Amino acid sequence: METKQARPTLTALALKTAQPEDKPFELRSRRVPGLVLRVQPSGIRTFYAQVGRGKRLRLADARVATLEQAERLARDAVLAPKAFAQARAEAVTLGDFTDKRYGPWVVANRRAGKTTRKRMETIWAAHWNTPISAITHQTIDKWRTARLQQGRKPSTINRDLTTLLGCLSYAVEVGVLPSNPLHKLKPLKEAGGRLRHLSEAEVKRLKQQLDNPINPRQPQYIKPLVLLALNTGLRRGACFNLRWHDVDWSSKVITAVGTHAKTAKTQYIPMNKEVAFALLEWMHVATKDKDLVFPGRRKGKVMHGVDVQLGTLFRNAEIEDASFHTLRHTFASRLVQKGANLPTVQALMGHANIKQTSAYAHLAPGAMAAAVALLG
Structure with a gap:
């Protein structure tokens, strides 16, 4: 049996000669208990205090x-970790931390990283020069109150706050904050909204417009795009990023690759005759x-904005209060109305849990009445 070779202790020589390996490894100091050097496969080497x-x-x-500087910092950190972290945080503003640390990290490690960084810069611009340690429960309470008074919806405020929470959690992870000051903050209560889906009459009018458009300038891609979303439930991003090699004509299955999916999971959606x-x-x-x-307007680039074209299509079909996502809700709603069970709908929609899919349960024909009838 092969024995695991012991790592050398952290010394000036070990610091100088340590080379990256396939997996991260650490060297610990004997002279200063708690001082650790972590070496990443990328070559990045960082001092930590346990x-x-x-x-x-x-x-x-x-x-x-x-190494001498790291030893002095480690002694201070081990002696009074909270005071040490607080002092470090007071010297770092939210903007500085986002620009230099969180922004690059979230772009490199999260699928929607660029969007998250942009939202941080836009939503939290007023707090950009605020020390990250000065962001407290009271600070956010005042911010939420002001946003509500401005007419913002609780759901919007909760989403905006989630962006900040992610940034602060990362600050804790890398040792800039001792703890997340907002970890006990409860989200605002959101009103239960309805899931807008098209009625069968609206679907009929929509298809009539796709076949015989009133608008002579209706783009040719609108018909296949709308029918794809209406019959597969794919999200906008999944439709726009769809490649021809993802369409299997022999098995009549569309592969929605996880890198472009909200849940980051690859889906396999059967094509019906209309979509095919x-x-x-x-x-x-x-x-x-x-x-x-x-394809988008530029070769090799994905399509982005279709809201104007869809808006015109919906108006000509006499359909109000509809968007691209309405097509997805319509797909799920029609499945349930025609008797598909919720686990099947969940799989086709790519929902992470059945709770999301249960929002369509009330559309099942006579399901609730039949359940109650079982009692006699």
Whole structure:
């Protein structure tokens, strides 16, 4: 049996000669208990102070700090971890931390990282110069109250706050904050909204407009795009990022790759005859791009805005209060109305849990009445 080789202790020589490996590894100091050097496969080396079981504070980048400097910081951190973290946080503003630390990290590690960084810059601009340690429960209470008075919906405020919570959690993870000051903050109560879906009459009028549009300038891609969303429930992003090689004509299955999905999970959606015919017809027309099913204006770029074109289509079909996402809700609603069980609908919609799918349960024909009838 092969024995695991012991790591050398953290010394000036070990610091100088330590080379990256396939997995992260750590060197610990004997002279200063709690001082740790973590070496990543990328070559990044960082000093940490172990201040408790499973808890450590980031001290410095080993590329710019000497071992002696790290030892002094580690002694202070181990002696008074909360005071040390507080002092470090007071020197860092929310904007500075987002620009230099959180922004680059979230872009590199999260699917919607660019959007998250942009939302931080936009929503929290007024707090950009606020020390990150000065963001408290009371600060956010005042901010939420002001936003409610401005007419913002609780759901919008909760989403905006989630963006900040992620930033603060990362600040704790890298040792800038001792703890997340908002971890006990409860979200605002949201009113239960309805899921807008098209009635069968609206679906009929919509298809009539797709076949015989009033608008002579209706783009050719609108028909296959709308029918795809209406018959598969795919989200806007999944439709726009769909490639022709994701469409399997032999098995009649569309593969929605997880990298473009909200849940980051790959879905396999069967094509019915309407979708297959619409896409086949579109394939012979869409010669601009042999890769993307719905290419953008620039070659190789995905499509983005279709709200204006859809708005015109809905108005001509005499459909009010509808959007692209309404097509997704309509897909799920029609399945339930025609007798599909909730687990099947959940799988087709790509919902993370059945609770999301249960929002359509009331549409099942006679399901509730039949359940009550069982009692006699």
